[in-house]
Amino acid sequence: MATEQSFVRVADADDLREDNPQIVQADGHSIGLFFHEGEVHAVDNRCPHMGSRYP
Structure with missing residues (x-):
């Protein structure tokens, strides 16, 4: 089964x-x-243990 991949720019690597x-x-x-x-x-x-988000 093939899956479609896409990339979204979210930050500059230099940052x-x-x-x-x-x-x-x-x-x-x-x-x-x-x-x-x-x-x-x-x-x-x-x-992954408690399901809560990091700050």
């Missing part, structure tokens, strides 16, 4: 730093952006 994670909104989803060891990571903005 992401190791000490400054960001919470952004895209297509109705809250997303946490992290810069770690030279790579950008995006995760669903919710705790």
